[in-house]
Amino acid sequence: MKDINGWEIVSTYSTKQAVDDGFLVKVKSEASKEAGIKFPVYITRAAWDKYVEVPKGMEQLQNLSGRLWDVLYMFAFHARNVNSNFLQFDFISYLPDEGNWEPNEKLETPENRLNRLVTLKAVIQAQDFDDPSPAIFIMKPNED
Numbered sequence: 001m002k003d004i005n006g007w008e009i010v011s012t013y014s015t016k017q018a019v020d021d022g023f024l025v026k027v028k029s030e031a032s033k034e035a036g037i038k039f040p041v042y043i044t045r046a047a048w049d050k051y052v053e054v055p056k057g058m059e060q061l062q063n064l065s066g067r068l069w070d071v072l073y074m075f076a077f078h079a080r081n082v083n084s085n086f087l088q089f090d091f092i093s094y095l096p097d098e099g100n101w102e103p104n105e106k107l108e109t110p111e112n113r114l115n116r117l118v119t120l121k122a123v124i125q126a127q128d129f130d131d132p133s134p135a136i137f138i139m140k141p142n143e144d
Contacts, residue, residue: 015042015128015135024137025052027068035072037079037136040127043071044139047120050102051093062094075122075138085124088141093118104141 018024025048027041043052052067074091093105097113108115120138127135 012129014130018042027072031065031068032072035069036076037072039124039133040135041072042135042137044137044143046143047071047138047140050095050140051118051120055096057096058094067093071120071138075120075136079122087122088119089122090117090119092116102140 015024019026019042023045024042025045027043029040032039032041051071052064054062054064054067070091070093074089075087078089079087092108093116094114095116101116104119105116107113108117119141121141121143122136122138124134124136126132
């Protein structure tokens, strides 16, 4: 198979395959629409597991839909002021202080080590190699 420039395509790894393999999580359209997002949203597994899944021991304090809302709402809030296909945005995530801090996280306030100010990035691009419709991909800053 050749691309539009005549280059031979050696291999492709589709968005659908990445979802099927578990490397991407497709957000249900109801959740993204509620946050005011009109395009499909995908979140990398690493970002989903750390910032959307409820950490062990915090199940009585939080739920998955609330944590997902935090990510989607803050993306949508910051995206309103951007005119490019790339965005870095911050939100506050409630996480146990287990020494698993990452470079994209810092203390929100010194008094509370459970609230982390987290930076994520988002890219809007074609949903897949064979589907040029726009989609949003949210990930940690060090991911592609």
